[in-house]
Amino acid sequence: MSEHRIIAVIPLAWGQDALLATLGAAQRVSAEAGCEHEVILLGDSAESDLVPGAGFSSAARVQLLVHGQLADGENPLALARAAAQALAGQGAQSVLLVPPGAEGEELAAQLAAQLDATLLGRCTQLSWEDDGWVAERSVWGGRRTLSLRLNAALGVACLRLGKADSGGGQLAPEVVELGGSLPLPLELEQTRSEQRLAPVQGAGLVVSGGRGLNEQGFALLEEIAARLDAALAGSLPAVDAGMVPVARQVGISGHFVSADIYLAVGISGTPQHLAGISNETCILAVNKDPAADIFKVANVGVVAEWEQLLPALLEQLPG
Amino acid sequence: MNILVLLAGVADSRYPLHEVGLENGLISEAGQSRRILSPFDEGALELALKLRDQRPECRIEVLVLGGSNQDNLLRSVAAYKPDQLRCLQLQPSCPWDAALSSEQIADLLAREHLTPELVLIGREFGDLDEGGLPVMLAARLGLPLFALAQFAEWQDGQLSLLRERGTRQQWHRPQGPLVATVTNDRRNKLRHPLMKNVMMAKKMSFDCVQAPAQRPETVQPVALLPAREVQRGGHCHMLEGDVQAQATALLAYLRKEREA
Numbered sequence: 001m002s003e004h005r006i007i008a009v010i011p012l013a014w015g016q017d018a019l020l021a022t023l024g025a026a027q028r029v030s031a032e033a034g035c036e037h038e039v040i041l042l043g044d045s046a047e048s049d050l051v052p053g054a055g056f057s058s059a060a061r062v063q064l065l066v067h068g069q070l071a072d073g074e075n076p077l078a079l080a081r082a083a084a085q086a087l088a089g090q091g092a093q094s095v096l097l098v099p100p101g102a103e104g105e106e107l108a109a110q111l112a113a114q115l116d117a118t119l120l121g122r123c124t125q126l127s128w129e130d131d132g133w134v135a136e137r138s139v140w141g142g143r144r145t146l147s148l149r150l151n152a153a154l155g156v157a158c159l160r161l162g163k164a165d166s167g168g169g170q171l172a173p174e175v176v177e178l179g180g181s182l183p184l185p186l187e188l189e190q191t192r193s194e195q196r197l198a199p200v201q202g203a204g205l206v207v208s209g210g211r212g213l214n215e216q217g218f219a220l221l222e223e224i225a226a227r228l229d230a231a232l233a234g235s236l237p238a239v240d241a242g243m244v245p246v247a248r249q250v251g252i253s254g255h256f257v258s259a260d261i262y263l264a265v266g267i268s269g270t271p272q273h274l275a276g277i278s279n280e281t282c283i284l285a286v287n288k289d290p291a292a293d294i295f296k297v298a299n300v301g302v303v304a305e306w307e308q309l310l311p312a313l314l315e316q317l318p319g
Numbered sequence: 320m321n322i323l324v325l326l327a328g329v330a331d332s333r334y335p336l337h338e339v340g341l342e343n344g345l346i347s348e349a350g351q352s353r354r355i356l357s358p359f360d361e362g363a364l365e366l367a368l369k370l371r372d373q374r375p376e377c378r379i380e381v382l383v384l385g386g387s388n389q390d391n392l393l394r395s396v397a398a399y400k401p402d403q404l405r406c407l408q409l410q411p412s413c414p415w416d417a418a419l420s421s422e423q424i425a426d427l428l429a430r431e432h433l434t435p436e437l438v439l440i441g442r443e444f445g446d447l448d449e450g451g452l453p454v455m456l457a458a459r460l461g462l463p464l465f466a467l468a469q470f471a472e473w474q475d476g477q478l479s480l481l482r483e484r485g486t487r488q489q490w491h492r493p494q495g496p497l498v499a500t501v502t503n504d505r506r507n508k509l510r511h512p513l514m515k516n517v518m519m520a521k522k523m524s525f526d527c528v529q530a531p532a533q534r535p536e537t538v539q540p541v542a543l544l545p546a547r548e549v550q551r552g553g554h555c556h557m558l559e560g561d562v563q564a565q566a567t568a569l570l571a572y573l574r575k576e577r578e579a
Contacts, residue, residue: 076454077464102442102450106466109454112418118537119417122449124547137415138546140446141329143336145544146415152537186463189490199485205577228573240358242505246469247483249503253443261576271546282576284569285555300572301555302565312566 004093004128005038006030008059009083009111011099012043012050013073017202017258018099019050023057023164025097025126033128036060039173040086042079044071046175054173056166062173069182076103078182080110085178087115093153095126095133100160101256108156117154122252126159142252142271160256162279193247197222200248203231206259208250210273211237212266212287213306218243220310221265227317233257235273251276265306269294320377320478322367323435324401325424325456327384327414327445328354328392337387341543345411346447352387356395359441361509362501366471367439368399368510373473380435382407382424384445385527397520398512406527411534417451418537420444423530425459431528435496437478442467442500450500457498465491469504 008026010019023039030037038061039054046064054062065086069078087096096111098104105122112119120126124145125136133150135157200206207225209218218238225232234244236251250257251273258278265286267273274297277283285298288305295301302309330336331353338350356364364381371377380403383393389406397404409423428434438460444452457464470481480491480499501507512520558568 076466102467105450106454109417109451110458112451113455113458119451119455120538121415121417121451134541136547137447137449139415139543140336140339141332143330143332143546144339145547146447146540147542147544148415149539149541150537151539155538186465186491189492191488191490193483193486193488195483195486201485205573236358236503240503240508242508245483246467246502246504247485261573263573284573286569295555295557298555300569301557302569303557304562304565308562309566309569312562313570316566316570 004033004035004133006033006035006097007087007094008037008039008097009107010039010041010054011070011073011079011107012041012048013071014099014103015202016050016053018101018104019053020163021160022097022099023054025100025159025161026059027057027164028161029097029126029159035128039063040065040083041173042070042073042082044068046173051173056170057164059171062171064173064175065178066175067178067182075183075185076107076110078185079107080114081182082178083111084114086176093133093150095120095150095155095157098156098158100158104158108158112156115154115156117156118150118152120148120150120155120157123157123159126157138252138275142275195245195247197225198231200231200233200250200255200257203257203259205230205261205263206233206250206257207231207263207265208233208235208267209238209244209265210235210267211241212268213238213243215243217266217306217310220306220314224310224313224317227314227319230263231259235267257281264294264298265310267294268292269297320370320374320437321435322370322377322379322437322439323433324363324367324379324381325407325438325440325444326356326360326364326381326396327441327448328360328386328388329357329446331355339543341540344539346414346543348387354386354388354392356392356509357441357443357445358503359443359501362469362503362507363439363441364396364399365507365509366468366501367401369507370471370473370478378402380433381405382528384409386412390525393525394520394523397523397525398517400516404525406525408527408529410529410531413534414445414447415540416538417448417455419532419535420448420452421455421459423532424456426532427528427530428460437493437496438462438498440498440500442502453498453500460498462496462498463493465493465497465499467502468499469502470506471499
């Protein structure tokens with residue numbers, strides 16, 4: 001049998017969701033492929049609350065790479081250079097898994113560039129077949145699936161297969177203090193945006209609108225979100241129409257949300273949009289079209305015009 | 320300032336996908352393809368146009384990825400009157416391989432001694448890229464990358480690029496050449512071209528530029544399959560009654576779920 005392995009590369013600053021999603025993918029792929037998985041954590045100290053979590057995932061090895069410039073996790077080039085120091089000279093047929101999402105995809109490409117590895121990108125499946133890794137990617141806007149065979153020693157991928165289970169292990173990480181300097185981040189001037197609502201990442205309740213709404217509809221939705229202490233989100237067509245900022249886009253090219261509840265108003269339910277919502281999330285759908293695809297996947301549905309339903313909801317919510 | 324805009328186009332999602340397949344390890348396309356600019360392509364082009372509006376000495380060169388429906392795609396871009404517009408032919412064309420495609424483009428720029436101060440490219444380059452190509456292109460070119468730009472303008476003579484992260488706005492003022500990936504935003508929605516320019520573009524023909532490279536065998540497509548079905552719960556419980564009753568039931572369900 002060929003030697004092969006999965007290595008999860010996780011910046012600690014990206015939080016628990018990123019950690020659990022990456023470990024979950026590493027656990028499942030390695031279990032099905034009959035190989036071990038290892039974990040490389042990137043951070044500025046060993047004191048992070050997230051560090052012990054990696055050891056519970058049944059990983060064969062956990063390394064924590066420590067460098068002062070990895071504190072905020074906002075410099076993908078520095079993260080990639082740091083990880084590359086630990087990954088140079090990988091002998092096995094390995095696939096690096098990084099956290100899924102836009103930031104992870106950028107990190108994956110930086111890692112591929114730094115390590116001269118093959119970028120597999122945003123995958124929907126990864127399996128070991130006939131002594132080689134085979135990845136599946138969704139292409140043409142989710143209308144076809146492309147199956148790719150990795151013929152190189154090292155590939156890099158993002159994959160979302162659910163959260164990690166406790167593997168029962170209690171492996172302490174090997175702490176490696178990285179020397180030398182890492183690339184500096186771009187100089188940025190930061191200000192607060194006009195957004196009054198919490199970001200969609202990490203929100204327990206997300207109130208989201210699609211192309212079925214107009215600006216007035218989004219104003220009502222924003223007020224509902226504020227009164228419910230929820231995050232506001234939108235589909236790609238709503239972002240394209242300028243009704244909601246791209247930072248709040250949910251879907252294959254936007255954010256992935258694992259909220260408890262997703263209230264979808266005027267959203268048809270395309271596969272591209274649904275790819276941004278966790279399978280564990282309860283979807284409440286409002287659409288005027290009883291045949292809308294969103295009702296095929298929602299837990300609760302309301303066939304109604306938003307012009308009537310949203311004011312009725314607001315009336316019943318305390319201001 | 321010399322601005323290079325790289326545009327890939329995507330199949331128009333409002334229509335059924337044209338016939339696509341795999342032939343000798345490459346993508347084959349047949350039938351009536353409706354490739355149009357993606358929202359990310361449009362954002363990249365619009366930001367370049369905005370910068371030229373403010374400073375007419377800006378020179379915009381556009382490379383449009385060749386392939387199906389390329390003449391129509393080129394014409395749609397020509398209507399915005401870039402200073403130079405050419406069709407980019409990757410040889411071989413392996414759009415799933417970001418490393419190869421970025422190498423082909425970087426080699427082309429080197430061969431033609433193109434040294435743009437700003438490279439604008441959509442955050443995803445076409446239907447088979449998921450954001451890897453722009454990042455790897457910046458690495459190949461040895462240029463810093465500003466990812467997911469939403470707006471660009473000149474501030475006191477200095478190029479300024481904006482993006483939002485959560486509830487923060489981040490402005491970057493590059494001190495040298497830069498690659499910026501562009502994401503869709505209301506501030507970079509592509510303007511409508513002037514009708515006279517649309518008519519002029521219909522009569523134009525376009526130069527092609529070849530970007531050859533040796534094809535590595537590091538990643539090979541082995542199958543192109545129908546999309547996988549989304550596996551989700553279903554069994555939707557529909558709330559009946561008038562709108563008031565529906566709103567009451569919806570809120571009650573929402574509160575119950577939140578408490579659980």
